[in-house]
Amino acid sequence: xxxxxxxxxxxxxxxxxxxxxxxxxxxxxxxxxxxxxxxxxxxxxxxxxxxxxxxxxxxxxxxxxxxxxxxxxxxxxxxxxxxxxxxxxxxxxxxxxxxxxxxxxxxxxxxxxxxxxxxxxxxxxxxxxxxxxxxxxxxxxxxxxxxxxxxxxxxxxxxxxxxxxxxxxxxxxxxxxxxxxxxxxxxxxxxxxxxxxxxxxxxxxxxxxxxxxxxxxxxxxxxxxxxxxxxxxxxxxxxxxxxxxxxxxxxxxxxxxxxxxxxxxxxxxxxxxxxxxxxxxxxxxxxxxxxxxxxxxxxxxxxxxxxxxxxxxxxxxxxxxxxxxxxxxxxxxxxxxxxxxxxxxxxxxxxxxxxxxxxxxxxxxxxxxxxxxxxxxxxxxxxxxxxxxxxxxxxxxxxxxxxxxxxxxxxxxxxxxxxxxxxxxxxxxxxxxxxxxxxxxxxxxxxxxxxxxxxxxxxxxxxx
Amino acid sequence: xxxxxxxxxxxxxxxxxxxxxxxxxxxxxxxxxxxxxxxxxxxxxxxxxxxxxxxxxxxxxxxxxxxxxxxxxxxxxxxxxxxxxxxxxxxxxxxxxxxxxxxxxxxxxxxxxxxxxxxxxxxxxxxxxxxxx
Amino acid sequence: xxxxxxxxxxxxxxxxxxxxxxxxxxxxxxxxxxxxxxxxxxxxxxxxxxxxxxxxxxxxxxxxxxxxxxxxxxxxxxxxxxxxxxxxxxxxxxxxxxxxxxxxxxxxxxx
Numbered sequence: 001x002x003x004x005x006x007x008x009x010x011x012x013x014x015x016x017x018x019x020x021x022x023x024x025x026x027x028x029x030x031x032x033x034x035x036x037x038x039x040x041x042x043x044x045x046x047x048x049x050x051x052x053x054x055x056x057x058x059x060x061x062x063x064x065x066x067x068x069x070x071x072x073x074x075x076x077x078x079x080x081x082x083x084x085x086x087x088x089x090x091x092x093x094x095x096x097x098x099x100x101x102x103x104x105x106x107x108x109x110x111x112x113x114x115x116x117x118x119x120x121x122x123x124x125x126x127x128x129x130x131x132x133x134x135x136x137x138x139x140x141x142x143x144x145x146x147x148x149x150x151x152x153x154x155x156x157x158x159x160x161x162x163x164x165x166x167x168x169x170x171x172x173x174x175x176x177x178x179x180x181x182x183x184x185x186x187x188x189x190x191x192x193x194x195x196x197x198x199x200x201x202x203x204x205x206x207x208x209x210x211x212x213x214x215x216x217x218x219x220x221x222x223x224x225x226x227x228x229x230x231x232x233x234x235x236x237x238x239x240x241x242x243x244x245x246x247x248x249x250x251x252x253x254x255x256x257x258x259x260x261x262x263x264x265x266x267x268x269x270x271x272x273x274x275x276x277x278x279x280x281x282x283x284x285x286x287x288x289x290x291x292x293x294x295x296x297x298x299x300x301x302x303x304x305x306x307x308x309x310x311x312x313x314x315x316x317x318x319x320x321x322x323x324x325x326x327x328x329x330x331x332x333x334x335x336x337x338x339x340x341x342x343x344x345x346x347x348x349x350x351x352x353x354x355x356x357x358x359x360x361x362x363x364x365x366x367x368x369x370x371x372x373x374x375x376x377x378x379x380x381x382x383x384x385x386x387x388x389x390x391x392x393x394x395x396x397x398x399x400x401x402x403x404x405x406x407x408x409x410x411x412x413x414x415x416x417x418x419x420x421x422x423x424x425x426x427x428x429x430x431x432x433x434x435x436x437x438x439x440x441x442x443x444x445x446x447x448x449x450x451x452x453x454x455x456x457x458x459x460x461x462x463x464x
Numbered sequence: 465x466x467x468x469x470x471x472x473x474x475x476x477x478x479x480x481x482x483x484x485x486x487x488x489x490x491x492x493x494x495x496x497x498x499x500x501x502x503x504x505x506x507x508x509x510x511x512x513x514x515x516x517x518x519x520x521x522x523x524x525x526x527x528x529x530x531x532x533x534x535x536x537x538x539x540x541x542x543x544x545x546x547x548x549x550x551x552x553x554x555x556x557x558x559x560x561x562x563x564x565x566x567x568x569x570x571x572x573x574x575x576x577x578x579x580x581x582x583x584x585x586x587x588x589x590x591x592x593x594x595x596x597x
Numbered sequence: 598x599x600x601x602x603x604x605x606x607x608x609x610x611x612x613x614x615x616x617x618x619x620x621x622x623x624x625x626x627x628x629x630x631x632x633x634x635x636x637x638x639x640x641x642x643x644x645x646x647x648x649x650x651x652x653x654x655x656x657x658x659x660x661x662x663x664x665x666x667x668x669x670x671x672x673x674x675x676x677x678x679x680x681x682x683x684x685x686x687x688x689x690x691x692x693x694x695x696x697x698x699x700x701x702x703x704x705x706x707x708x
Contacts, residue, residue, distance in 0.1 A: 012582055019589045119669055126676045133683050137690060146691045150700075153684050154627060158618055160680075161634035164673060165611055168638045171666055172604070172645040197604075539689050543682045550678035553671050 001052045001060070002041040003070045003110035010034040011103035018096030028085035031099040035078040038106070042070045058178065059117040065318055066113035068462050069247050069325065073109050073240045076329040077102065080236060083337045083440045087232040091138055098138065101131035102236065109244040113251075118167045118177040121248060125163065125212065128244065129156045132237055136229040148228025155221040159211030166204030173198030180255045194263050202256055202264065209252065212245045215307055216276040219300050223284075226296035231345075234292070235336030238299045243325035246306050250321060254313050270311045271399055277304035278406040285413045292345045294413055295335065298371065301410055302328055305386050305403065311396075312389040319459050320385030326451060326458055327378030331370040334444045337437075338364045343429035350417055351426025360430060361421045363441040370448045372414040373407050378451035383407060385455075540592055551580065603644035610637035624688055624698045628681075635677050642666045642673075 017030050041051065046067040081088075081099075089095050108128030115121045133156065137149025167177070173195030174181045207218065214222040226234045257266045281301030288294040306324055309317035338360050342349055354361040370377035387400045421428070451458055558565065558573050565572075587593060610633055617630030646666025653662035692698055 015586050016589075019586075119665075119672060122669075123672065123676070126680070130679060130683055133687065137687050140690055141694070143694055146687070146694055149687045150624065150691055153680075153687050154618070154624075154631070154700075157631045157680055157684065158634075161611075161614065161631055161638070164635060164638040165641075167669075168607075168641040168645065171642065171669075172600075172648075175645075175649050175663070177665060177669065539685070543685050546678055546685075547682045550675055553674055557668070557671070 001050055001054055001056075001062075002045040003038060003067075003074075004060075004107055004114075005052050006038055006041050007103050007107040007110060010038065011100045011107065014096050014100035014103055018094070018100075021096075024089050024095050027096045027099055028081060028089070030096075031081050031085075031102070032078060034103065035074050035081065039071055039074040039078070042067060042074060042110075046071070059120050060111070060114045061116040062114050064462060065322075066247065066251070069113050069243070069322060070110050071461075072322065072325055072329075072458075073106065073113075073244060076240050076326075076333065077106060077236070079330070079440070079444060080239070080333045083333065083437065083444070084232045084235065084340065086434075086437070087230075087337075087340045091230055091232070092140070094138070098135065098233075101135055104131045105236075105241060109240065112244050112248040115248070115251065116179055118170065118179065121179075121252065122160075122164065122167060124248065125245075126160065128241060129160070129212075132156075132233075132241065135233040135236070136225060138233065139230050142228075144228040145230065148225045151221055151228075152225040155211065155225075159208045159218075162204050162211070163208035166201040166208060169197045169201030169204060171201075173201060179252060194260055199260065199263050202260060205252065206269070209245070209249045210273060213242060213249060213303050213306070214300055215273050215303055216280040216300065219277065219280060219303075222300055223293060223296040226299065227290070227293045231292065231336055231340040234296075235333050235340075238295070238336070239329035239332045242299070242303065243306075243321075243329060246303075246309065246321060246325075250310050250313065250318070253310060257313060267311070267396055270307065271396055274304050274307045274311060274399065275402060277301070277307060278402065282406045282409045282413075286409065288413070290346050291342075291350065291417060292339060294347075294417075295332070295339070298410060298413065299332070301406065302371070304406070305383060308386040308390055308399070308403065311399070312393045314389055314392055316385055316389035316392050319462065320382065320389050322462060323378070323385055323451070323455055323458060324382040327370055327382040327448065330444050330448050330451075331367040331377075331379060334441060334448075335364055335367040335371070337441065338367075338430075341431045341433060343431070347416055347420050348426065350420040350428055351424040353421040353428035353430070356428055357430050357433070359438045359441065360433065363445045364421065365418050366445040366448055368414040368417055370452065372411045374411075376449065376452050378448045378455070380452055381455040537592075537595065544587060544592065548580070548584070600644060600648050603641065607637040607641040607644070610634075610640070622700050624691075624700055627700065628684060628688070632677065632681070635673055639670045639673055642670050 013034070014027070014030065017027060021027070021030075044051070045062065046064065081102075088098050091098065105128055108124050108126070108131075111120055111124035111127060115124055133149055133153045136152050137145055139145035171177060211218040211221075226238060229237065253266075260266075278301060281297055281299075281304055285294050285297035285301060288297060302324075306321065306328075309321040309324070311317075339345055341360070353364075366377065370379035373379040373383040383403075387403050390396065390400050390403075420426075554576065555573070558569060562569060614630045614632075614634035614637065617633065618627050621627050621630065643666065646663040649663030649666070650660065653660035688698060
């Protein structure tokens with residue numbers, strides 16, 4: 001409860017700080033303090049100290065997995081705020097409000113990691129999404145931004161409608177909104193003990209969640225939205241938010257998949273989803289000219305890898321999802337922070353960056369290597385755990401082979417950027433960066449390598 | 465909680481006879497409107513002048529076309545109204561059960577209202593409701 | 598009335614909403630179709646709520662079985678209002694830049 005209440009309250013504090021303080025630079029530090037408070041309160045909650053003892057009638061249930069993900073989300077946001085705070089300040093006069101919206105998103109994230117009731121899932125998804133619509137359209141004069149915001153909004157509320165239909169049908173089939181409900185005798189025709197309404201509802205939920213995590217064939221909004229939104233907010237959307245949507249996905253389906261497997265062939269459905277996502281994400285990313293759009297498509301491809309966790313649903317999958325959230329968030333936040341500093345965001349714009357800005361080029365290389373899943377970076381273990389979880393389930397082993405093949409394809413387009421930075425002649429134009437920014441990038445890169453060499457440094461916290 | 469069940473047991477049995485009052489009301493409503501409209505056409509005097517074809521705006525002369533750009537603050541007020549209006553929905557269950565919920569429920573509703581007041585204060589402080597520039 | 602009628606009605610409304618979202622070009626109408634989808638879900642939830650309440654009500658008129666379906670409807674309404682306000686703001690913002698509310702304008706990002 002700590003994280004949910006404090007993030008909402010701190011959001012309100014941020015809103016009012018815009019009235020009290022006139023200095024734009026101050027908000028970054030207020031937000032950073034808020035994130036530290038949130039992290040500490042959430043860690044206290046993890047070890048049994050809940051400040052607000054509220055009876056939620058089992059609507060929310062706190063697990064070590066969910067609370068640990070909260071901590072990761074808060075820390076990633078802290079890194080994001082410290083690295084990209086300057087960029088947020090460039091986007092108009094509503095800096096404090098942007099931070100307030102980010103805190104409301106985090107409130108949604110902490111609901112999504114602990115929901116045990118479909119009502120809470122719905123509220124969590126909405127609290128997560130609505131601030132993002134605003135952040136996407138924050139650049140009011142930019143037509144691309146407007147278009148992205150409208151598209152995101154229309155697609156988001158459409159998928160919310162699908163999700164609600166799913167929830168209503170599940171309620172009709174089981175008579176309860178709890179996700180771990182014990183089914184009583186239902187009133188309608190059933191397939192081996194499960195109401196067909198519930199089956200239909202689960203399929204609706206699958207489609208809606210696939211929309212939210214941008215899995216193909218429900219991905220078409222993603223590239224446009226990620227491309228059109230201001231780069232700073234894209235980096236937040238693509239990392240913390242996406243990982244949280246996956247946590248919700250896995251929480252929702254880990255109970256239901258097991259006990260409806262007699263009726264629906266989940267393995268086949270999810271593997272089709274995974275193949276389509278990996279295929280479309282990777283193949284389209286190859287043909288992009290703009291690095292921002294390439295990263296948008298590659299985020300679809302990464303979603304395909306995270307879907308392996310939903311597919312296999314064992315301990316390996318959960319550990320892998322945590323690791324993936326860390327690796328992917330750190331690398332994406334870092335590489336988007338660099339992208340936001342670039343004058344030209346096409347591949348040509350990166351030509352010869354190694355000469356003009358060696359630190360940016362070196363750290364960007366590490367981020368891209370991690371995204372590609374090269375050993376000694378965090379991305380390698382993230383992908384390894386995902387594939388290992390599928391191996392552990394014992395069937396659909398061809399998925400693993402496909403996964404490795406597509407990871408190899410992804411190396412191509414990530415290396416195009418590295419090649420442009422190091423081996424091509426040109427004068428890459430980047431804005432002046434402060435020493436603090438460089439140090440931040442180096443710390444993020446160091447974290448990625450640390451997790452890449454010794455992943456237990458993250459995973460141990462899941463158990464101790 | 466028994467009062468909340470008013471919503472639930474609105475229709476007791478379901479057969480065609482239960483719809484009879486609704487049918488009567490429908491016929492009466494249509495018949496009344498038709499009679500009135502025909503009666504006014506038959507009884508009323510008919511004068512067609514330019515003045516009568518004008519739009520009626522409470523006796524004040526009209527200004528130009530209605531299809532012109534409206535200041536953005538009207539949209540803002542409308543959007544804010546939508547937000548604050550719908551939240552009243554949560555008062556209905558409370559109003560129905562407020563005796564049963566007692567002081568405990570009162571504090572919770574007060575907290576809910578408190579959040580609203582905070583939001584409202586924010587809007588006023590930001591100047592979203594000031595009409596004069 | 599059997600529950601099947603309610604299910605059929607709300608599924609019909611829902612499908613009208615989906616078809617509207619996918620085929621119409623005016624943003625406001627797309628928006629209304631999304632609202633139609635949400636309201637068909639509201640109808641379905643209330644019908645299910647009543648369905649679960651009916652046997653419990655016969656035994657005990659004070660029973661609250663199935664009341665959660667109706668409470669869910671309240672939440673859907675409120676969240677839909679919040680969504681509407683953000684959506685309208687986005688539409689106004691787009692109208693001020695393009696002087697149109699046609700979604701065919703949304704092709705600048707498709708290089």
